[in-house]
Amino acid sequence: MPKTKKVFAVSILLVCVILVSVFNTGCSASNSDIPDGMKLASVDGAEFCLYVPTSWMLNTESSMSGAYYSISQKTVVYADVYTDDGCETIEQFWEKISARYDAEYKDFKNDVEGGSGEAATLGDKNAKKYVFSATIDGDDYKIAQYIAQNEGKFFVFTYSAETEIYEQHLKTVEKMAKVFSFKKNEKTPVADRTDGAPESMKIASSDKVEYVLYVPSKWIVDSSVTAGAYYSDTDLSNVNVVSYYGDEMTITEYWDMCDAEYKAQFSNYSLHENYKSKLGSRNTYVYIFTLSFDGKDYKMLQAISAYGELMYTFTYTAEEELFDSHLDEVKLMMEQFKFR
Numbered sequence: 038m039p040k041t042k043k044v045f046a047v048s049i050l051l052v053c054v055i056l057v058s059v060f061n062t063g064c065s066a067s068n069s070d071i072p073d074g075m076k077l078a079s080v081d082g083a084e085f086c087l088y089v090p091t092s093w094m095l096n097t098e099s100s101m102s103g104a105y106y107s108i109s110q111k112t113v114v115y116a117d118v119y120t121d122d123g124c125e126t127i128e129q130f131w132e133k134i135s136a137r138y139d140a141e142y143k144d145f146k147n148d149v150e151g152g153s154g155e156a157a158t159l160g161d162k163n164a165k166k167y168v169f170s171a172t173i174d175g176d177d178y179k180i181a182q183y184i185a186q187n188e189g190k191f192f193v194f195t196y197s198a199e200t201e202i203y204e205q206h207l208k209t210v211e212k213m214a215k216v217f218s219f220k221k222n223e224k225t226p227v228a229d230r231t232d233g234a235p236e237s238m239k240i241a242s243s244d245k246v247e248y249v250l251y252v253p254s255k256w257i258v259d260s261s262v263t264a265g266a267y268y269s270d271t272d273l274s275n276v277n278v279v280s281y282y283g284d285e286m287t288i289t290e291y292w293d294m295c296d297a298e299y300k301a302q303f304s305n306y307s308l309h310e311n312y313k314s315k316l317g318s319r320n321t322y323v324y325i326f327t328l329s330f331d332g333k334d335y336k337m338l339q340a341i342s343a344y345g346e347l348m349y350t351f352t353y354t355a356e357e358e359l360f361d362s363h364l365d366e367v368k369l370m371m372e373q374f375k376f377r
Contacts, residue, residue, distance in 0.1 A: 072216045078104045079116065080263060085160075085192060086218045087116045090209060111176065112198040112206055114213060119191045127165045127184050128154060130191050135169070141302050142171035159185040159194055160217040170200065179203040181210065187219050229254070235373050241266040242278065248317075248349065249375040250278050253366050274355035274363050276370060280347045288322050288341050291348050295339070296324075303328040316342045316351055317374035327357060336360035338367065344376055 071077060075088040078095050079102035089095075089104040096103040096115065103115030124130040131154065139145045147169050157166035164185035171178055176199055183194040194217060196210040230240040234251050242250040242264035252258070252266040259265040265277035286294075292311075299306045306328040314323045321342040328335055333356060340351040351374065353367045 070218075075216065078102060078114075083116075084118050084190070084220050085116060086220065087114070087194070087213070088216050089114060089213060106206065110199075110202065111178075112202065114194070114196050114210060116192065116194045116217070119193065120189070124191070127186060127191070131165065131167055131184060135167070138169065138171065142173060144170070144172040144177075146170045157183055157214070159183045159192060159214050160219055162187055162192075162219065164214075183214050192219070229258075238369075238373060241276075246278075246280070247344075247377045248278065248280075249377065250276070250351075250370065251373045251375070252276065252370055256366075268363060272359060274353075274359050276351065276353045276367065278349060278351050278374075280349050286348070288343055288348070292322060292324060292341060295341075299326070299328065303330060305329040305334070314340065314371070316340050316349065316371050317376055319344055319349075319376060321351075321371075338364075340371055 070086070072088055074091060076091050076093075076095070077086060078089040078093070079085060079087040083102050085102070087102050087104075093104040093106055093114075096105060096113070101115055102117075103113060105114075106112035119130070124133060135147055139147070148167065154165040154167055157164045162185040164183045166181060166183050168179065168181045171180065178197055179200045180195060180197045182196075185192045194214055196206070196213075198206060231238075231254075232240070233249075234240055237254050238251040239254050239256075239258070240249060241252040241256070241258045242248065246263055248264070250264045250266075256266040256268055257270075259267055259275065259277070262277055263279070265275060267273050267275035296308065306326065308324060308326045311322060311324045314321050319342040321340045323338060323340045325336070325338050328337070335354055336357040337355075338353040342349045342351075351371060353363070355363060
């Protein structure tokens with residue numbers, strides 16, 4: 038199964054919800070492995086270990102490997118891994134993703150520091166470092182991406198900050214890149230967990246989160262995310278759940294922000310219907326929409342619920358022609374979803 042993830046603060050994270058879904062993809066580290074003054078910022082199952090200063094705030098509850106500097110400062114780091122059979126070199130991979138950035142982001146400017154693809158290191162691997170700028174939600178950002186190859190995959194470590202504060206954290210980010218480490222690709226089967234699960238279902242979420250996602254027994258649990266599963270190795274239709282601090286937004290306000298971001302970032306985006314329903318015991322708003330990404334047409338269902346200070350987004354993604362074939366199972370997952 039090709040496993041990846043991808044790409045800014047809240048608006049960047051909204052896009053990542055989609056990209057986790059249309060791609061999808063293990064890191065654990067003992068305390069002795071963690072550099073002094075740092076902490077682990079990669080999700081369970083990641084193929085790398087990302088370390089950040091202990092003062093930074095983790096983003097791993099959003100099924101992302103990453104962290105941000107503070108609530109008030111739009112400074113984030115995150116790491117992704119891509120399998121791209123169409124690219125053999127880092128230069129080819131950068132050419133492909135930079136073309137995508139140019140299409141998606143306003144005022145995209147490649148190589149703002151000159152010397153595109155300067156030699157760098159990411160952990161113990163040779164890498165290339167690319168720096169570019171873009172306007173996102175009306176703010177000017179400067180972004181650095183370190184790209185390395187390992188075991189046939191492209192690993193991307195990204196630092197993004199508003200342009201005027203980019204230099205403030207550069208030395209810290211360089212240290213993060215230095216202590217980054219790669220995990221050997223050792224696939225271990227995930228044992229089915231059925232304790233307390235409804236009949237013919239199993240648990241597909243971490244014990245560390247405040248909810249339980251149940252999926253049909255035949256679905257495959259995705260151990261690289263906090264909560265998620267996919268149908269099969271040949272049909273990558275999938276579900277995942279992420280949570281965010283809602284910052285006192287209503288569900289409709291939250292969706293309006295999502296809707297605007299999806300329109301800006303994805304081609305052929307169209308909202309088809311929305312209605313009220315239930316996610317477990319909680320009221321939820323359901324939105325069904327289509328979009329295109331990397332030449333494929335996807336249909337998606339997002340159910341958004343508020344619980345305490347958090348917003349929960351349950352996302353079902355399938356290639357458009359497969360969407361209806363799993364819809365009854367997805368509705369069952371929503372019905373059996375449990376908040377602790």
